[in-house]
Amino acid sequence: MSAPRRGNRRPPSRRSRPVLDGARLTAFDVLDGVSGRDAYANLLLPQLLRERAADLGERDAAFATQLAYGTLRATGTLDAVLAPLVSRPLAELDPRVLDLLRLGAYQLLDLRVPAHAAVDTTVALTRAIVGTGASGLVNAVLRKVAAGGDRAAWVERLDGDRDQRLALVTDHPRWIVEAWRDALRDEAEVEPALLADDAAPEVHLVARRVPREQLAAESGGQPGPWSPYAVRLGGGDPARVPSVREGRAAVQDEGSQLAALLLARAPLEGPDAAWLDVCAGPGGKSGLLAAVRPEGVRLTAADRAPHRAELVRQALRDEDDVEVLVADGRTPPWTPGSFDRVLLDAPCTGLGALRRRPEVRWRRTADDVPPLVELQTALLDGALASVRTGGVVAYVTCSPHTDETVAVVDAAAARDDVEVLPVAPLFPEVPGLARGDYGQLWPHRHGTDAMFMALLRRTR
Numbered sequence: 129m130s131a132p133r134r135g136n137r138r139p140p141s142r143r144s145r146p147v148l149d150g151a152r153l154t155a156f157d158v159l160d161g162v163s164g165r166d167a168y169a170n171l172l173l174p175q176l177l178r179e180r181a182a183d184l185g186e187r188d189a190a191f192a193t194q195l196a197y198g199t200l201r202a203t204g205t206l207d208a209v210l211a212p213l214v215s216r217p218l219a220e221l222d223p224r225v226l227d228l229l230r231l232g233a234y235q236l237l238d239l240r241v242p243a244h245a246a247v248d249t250t251v252a253l254t255r256a257i258v259g260t261g262a263s264g265l266v267n268a269v270l271r272k273v274a275a276g277g278d279r280a281a282w283v284e285r286l287d288g289d290r291d292q293r294l295a296l297v298t299d300h301p302r303w304i305v306e307a308w309r310d311a312l313r314d315e316a317e318v319e320p321a322l323l324a325d326d327a328a329p330e331v332h333l334v335a336r337r338v339p340r341e342q343l344a345a346e347s348g349g350q351p352g353p354w355s356p357y358a359v360r361l362g363g364g365d366p367a368r369v370p371s372v373r374e375g376r377a378a379v380q381d382e383g384s385q386l387a388a389l390l391l392a393r394a395p396l397e398g399p400d401a402a403w404l405d406v407c408a409g410p411g412g413k414s415g416l417l418a419a420v421r422p423e424g425v426r427l428t429a430a431d432r433a434p435h436r437a438e439l440v441r442q443a444l445r446d447e448d449d450v451e452v453l454v455a456d457g458r459t460p461p462w463t464p465g466s467f468d469r470v471l472l473d474a475p476c477t478g479l480g481a482l483r484r485r486p487e488v489r490w491r492r493t494a495d496d497v498p499p500l501v502e503l504q505t506a507l508l509d510g511a512l513a514s515v516r517t518g519g520v521v522a523y524v525t526c527s528p529h530t531d532e533t534v535a536v537v538d539a540a541a542a543r544d545d546v547e548v549l550p551v552a553p554l555f556p557e558v559p560g561l562a563r564g565d566y567g568q569l570w571p572h573r574h575g576t577d578a579m580f581m582a583l584l585r586r587t588r
């Protein structure tokens with residue numbers, strides 16, 4: 129069901145095309161960039177909207193966004209509907225034709241755009257972009273999609289087992305449905321969780337160097353329910369908020385804020401003067417740690433990738449007593465035991481932040497997990513070596529997948545010089561957070577990304 133990989137890279141779509149429905153053309157160009165050039169929709173779409181601002185009004189821009197993101201999220205379901213209606217395997221179609229079929233089918237299944245409008249506009253796009261021959265195929269297939277009813281009717285007809293149905297209803301590949309079920313351990317929550325993961329996320333701001341009330345007033349947002357630094361924006365462009373423009377606030381999911389606060393709130397005996405963020409790029413959590421650390425704490429922020437470390441440097445440019453390093457957390461260059469608190473926000477599959485990048489769910493595969501687990505395990509070893517006896521390590525991922533969360537931390541906790549500190553008691557204001565002694569946020573429970581958090585102490 130995943131988007132076929134294309135061997136032949138195509139050049140970016142040309143602008144020299146007949147005048148077409150601007151929103152649909154823009155959505156197609158995003159799909160084409162994602163499938164043909166491995167572009168990221170969340171980067172490509174804003175760029176296209178900026179370039180075409182003179183032609184697209186606000187309504188068209190909003191419709192283009194809905195079409196592009198919605199079609200990308202629904203790719204698996206759309207392909208399941210389209211596959212039996214096309215005589216060849218979908219992977220053998222001209223990729224542009226497949227993208228056009230998905231775009232048309234999405235309008236029919238999910239937006240309930242009247243059949244004549246969805247079909248006619250897609251056929252016109254196909255004729256202009258691919259040619260008349262292809263437009264006949266698109267016309268015939270989309271008419272069959274329209275005749276089959278909306279998404280619910282199609283899902284009913286496609287049938288399949290429990291996980292297949294959930295995959296189709298919630299726009300997730302089956303292996304991710306299974307991973308979320310395994311992490312949730314409550315069947316009744318699986319569908320609501322995956323549906324919440326299929327909705328566009330609210331923008332959250334973090335008030336780093338500005339009172340939160342002031343940020344809320346400036347932005348027209350509401351204080352977030354969990355983090356004392358969070359403001360949830362109802363809408364609007366965060367870049368227009370003065371405190372964001374001037375670096376006193378930033379865009380940051382409220383779940384990520386709690387992950388940084390976990391490190392700051394961890395109980396600690398003895399000295400508390402040296403904090404380390406070992407996978408810091410691009411600097412979101414380091415920025416909050418720098419703002420909330422007590423007077424006299426020195427923050428070291430590291431990342432293996434030089435360009436990511438540079439982003440951290442920019443994020444921390446106005447902070448005193450910080451050091452930014454390019455370093456591999458598996459083989460730390462600093463003296464062992466030199467930090468009191470260490471945050472390890474490990475590289476992961478990102479299965480808990482799929483809301484932000486609509487196409488990523490179809491790019492990731494279950495095969496991505498084992499090499500990440502190996503990296504996470506080595507990084508956690510490095511983090512535990514970096515902290516002094518009695519010091520704490522917070523292990524965080526933006527994924528709830530059991531292999532890269534509970535299993536990695538359980539393995540480290542089995543060492544005889546490590547103990548687990550329960551997470552939930554540090555956040556009494558956040559209900560439904562405990563995952564055993566660890567913490568797990570969920571979009572359907574908390575309105576955040578599905579962040580996992582664990583706290584370990586070095587006992588000797």
Ligand SMILES: C[S@@+](CC[C@H](N)C(=O)[O-])C[C@H]1O[C@@H](n2cnc3c(N)ncnc32)[C@H](O)[C@@H]1O
Nearest residue numbers: 407408409410411412413431432456457473475
């Ligand atoms: C999940 S991101 C961190 C996000 C960051 N904490 C924030 O809040 O903005 C993981 C980071 O780990 C870095 N990374 C990957 N492998 C690493 C390694 N072996 N040592 C240090 N950093 C690594 C990646 O470059 C990436 O920037």
